[in-house]
Amino acid sequence: MHTVAILVLDHVVPFDMATPMEVFGRTRLPDGRNAYRVRVCAETPDVRTDGFALRVDHGLEALVDADTIIVPGRSERAAPPSARVLAALREAAAGTRIVSICVGAFVLAEAGLLDGLRATTHWVAAELLARTYPLVEVQPDVLYVDNGQILTSAGAAAGLDLCLHLIRRDYGSAVAADAARMSVMPLEREGGQAQFIVHQHPPVPQGSTLEPLLRWIEDNLSHEVTLGALATRSGMSERTFSRRFREQTGSTPLQWLLRARVRRAQYLLENSDHTVERIAQQAGFGSPTAFRERFRRVVGTSPQAYRSAFHGRTVPEVALP
Known part of the structure; x- marks a missing residue:
């Protein structure tokens, strides 16, 4: 089981602290086991926020055996x-993954852990971070930055994106997708780090009158699927079908279809050794050129780069005791 230590300091932002507690604490492996052990730790047992006091069970010694340390943001x-x-953070950095949420990046920068690295923080504080710590390459226009061992996120919502990214790194896309559903959070966000954000399989609304059709689409992604064919299969005109589809899924039929094809391609890139050409065919992109162009447009990186980042991670990680 992966241990996550959330390091809270005085005037911690409650939402920044609660986000990783909830996300990691509720993540389950396919067999129902907890994926993470979450510990909240602090320098002293009592921690102040701007609205209430916290009683913390673990001290800084909890950082020693943590696999991941998360530093939430703090108020001004x-x-x-x-x-x-x-x-304690410098000592842990010898082999532990360290993550900041929002302006928690200032704590990492003060410890010298961001020197020479790319980093981000809330856009309001980005200029101050860059001015105060000139050795840090601040990127204010991205959701998060993954340097491997050291990761930083922008605002609180981007912190949730980063938590889901970490789950995906640890246990693969299926576990991350389930964690996203538990958080009522889509695994798809626009941003400079889009290449590391999971594009969740488009949701099929339970009880929707379109549910049988959406299941059929998922089962036939390798075939050519047109708007006209979908409307005919549904017994509607294209105009009525498009309106009904958007009402029930929040997406146009072709947008939904593209996301389904991309998600199928992501799965195959992660879990198979099929060539890009074969995956293009299996996901229904028509040609490798079209596949590469649309995949890059949606995911933010090439299929090959995506495979290099995530291939083979799902099965061995889930199988860990």
Whole structure:
């Protein structure tokens, strides 16, 4: 089981702290086991926020055996982190994954962990981060930055994106997609790090009158599927069908179809050794050229780069005791 330590400091932003607690705490493996053990730790047992006080069960010693340390954001009233906290983070950085949410990046920067690296934070604070820590390459226009061991996210919502990304790195897309559904969160966000964001299989609304058709589409992605054919299969005119489809799915038929094809391609890139040409055919893109162009447009990177990042991660990680 992967251990996540959430390091809370005085004047922690409650939402930034609660997000990883909820997401990681509710993530399950396919066999129902907990994927993560979550610990909240602090320098002292009592931590203040701007609205209430927290009683924390674990001290800084919890950082020692953590697989991932998360530093949430803090309010403007927060004092600089203590030398003890900074030393604990530096020591942990020798082999532990360390993540910041929102302006938690300032704590990582103060510890020197972002020197020479790309990083992001809330756009309001990006200029201050860059000015205060000139060795950090601040990127204010992305959702999050993954440097491998050190990761930073923008605002609180981007912190949720980053949590889902971490789950995907650890256990694969199926577990991450389930975690996203539990959070009522789509695994698809526009942004500079789109190449690392899971594009969830388009949801099939339970009880929808279109549900049989959507299931049929999923089962026939390798075939040519046109708007006219879908409307005919539904017994509607194209105009009526398009309106009904948008009402029930929040997407146009062709947008939904593209997302379904991309998700199928992502799965095959992660879990098979099929060539790009074969995957293009299996996902119904018509040609490898069309596949590469549309995949890059939706995901933000090439199929080959995507495979290099995620191929083979799902099965072995889920099988861990």
